[in-house]
Amino acid sequence: xxxxxxxxxxxxxxxxxxxxxxxxxxxxxxxxxxxxxxxxxxxxxxxxxxxxxxxxxxxxxxxxxxxxxxxxxxxxxxxxxxxxxxxxxxxxxxxxxxxxxxxxxxxxxxxxxxxxxxxxxxxxxxxxxxxxxxxxxxxxxxxxxxxxxxxxxxxxxxxxxxxxxxxxxxxxxxxxxxxxxxxxxxxxxxxxxxxxxxxxxxxxxxxxxxxxxxxxxxxxxxxxxxxxxxxxxxxxxxxxxxxxxxxxxxxxxxxx
Ligand SMILES: C[S@@+](CC[C@H](N)C(=O)[O-])C[C@H]1O[C@@H](n2cnc3c(N)ncnc32)[C@H](O)[C@@H]1O
Numbered sequence: 005x006x007x008x009x010x011x012x013x014x015x016x017x018x019x020x021x022x023x024x025x026x027x028x029x030x031x032x033x034x035x036x037x038x039x040x041x042x043x044x045x046x047x048x049x050x051x052x053x054x055x056x057x058x059x060x061x062x063x064x065x066x067x068x069x070x071x072x073x074x075x076x077x078x079x080x081x082x083x084x085x086x087x088x089x090x091x092x093x094x095x096x097x098x099x100x101x102x103x104x105x106x107x108x109x110x111x112x113x114x115x116x117x118x119x120x121x122x123x124x125x126x127x128x129x130x131x132x133x134x135x136x137x138x139x140x141x142x143x144x145x146x147x148x149x150x151x152x153x154x155x156x157x158x159x160x161x162x163x164x165x166x167x168x169x170x171x172x173x174x175x176x177x178x179x180x181x182x183x184x185x186x187x188x189x190x191x192x193x194x195x196x197x198x199x200x201x202x203x204x205x206x207x208x209x210x211x212x213x214x215x216x217x218x219x220x221x222x223x224x225x226x227x228x229x230x231x232x233x234x235x236x237x238x239x240x241x242x243x244x245x246x247x248x249x250x251x252x253x254x255x256x257x258x259x260x
Contacts, residue, residue: 025052132258
């Protein structure tokens with residue numbers, strides 16, 4: 005995947021930081037020695053961890069140099085490392101692995117979750133949030149546009165289609181044997197968006213990115229125009245012209 009743009013991602017910082025707040029609120033750890041923010045992005049989720057665990061060593065990990073640059077500027081006292089979660093292993097005394105909005109990008113992510121959970125000390129926590137929105141209109145429209153345009157046969161564009169998450173029972177079956185306690189839930193947010201273009205801007209900072217990055221500038225414009233038109237038809241304006249972006253998310257808190 006191409007580098008992510010921290011600037012684009014942070015256009016909706018308040019809305020994007022609500023799920024990590026909700027996730028962290030359910031982490032049953034009073035103290036932590038070392039905390040790692042997996043897929044830390046521009047440091048918005050890392051800042052929450054620093055606030056909650058001021059005594060801990062808080063480390064942010066991401067594969068994107070642009071995200072890491074932004075995170076280092078925001079939190080100069082924290083350590084940030086460039087790594088791929090798929091192959092990374094926590095150091096000893098890591099009490100919390102926190103992963104907000106990243107595991108949906110990892111192939112075979114349940115195997116990675118299992119490996120990381122097994123690497124935690126007794127009482128350590130793995131806390132994960134993933135968008136569970138592949139059946140929502142905004143997502144279906146990405147797939148439809150990707151399958152209809154001149155880019156339809158581009159293998160990179162085809163690979164950008166994100167598969168549905170498995171049901172909660174699958175996570176329970178595969179993670180529960182490795183932990184003493186597990187909490188799995190969904191929250192559906194309804195983000196108030198100013199216009200169809202605002203919804204497009206939101207997804208340009210996340211799930212549209214893998215569709216757009218293989219395309220040249222002209223093809224990107226075409227892709228975005230077709231997507232904007234679909235979004236304008238898919239979301240009904242409210243009385244004040246605003247649109248509600250329905251956004252289901254899956255949360256997992258597992259205690260080793
Ligand atoms: C949607 S952002 C989440 C940012 C932040 N955690 C938050 O709560 O808003 C996902 C981040 O995961 C990173 N990422 C994606 N795949 C990764 C991987 N395999 N290893 C490490 N980071 C990854 C991306 O670069 C991006 O910064």
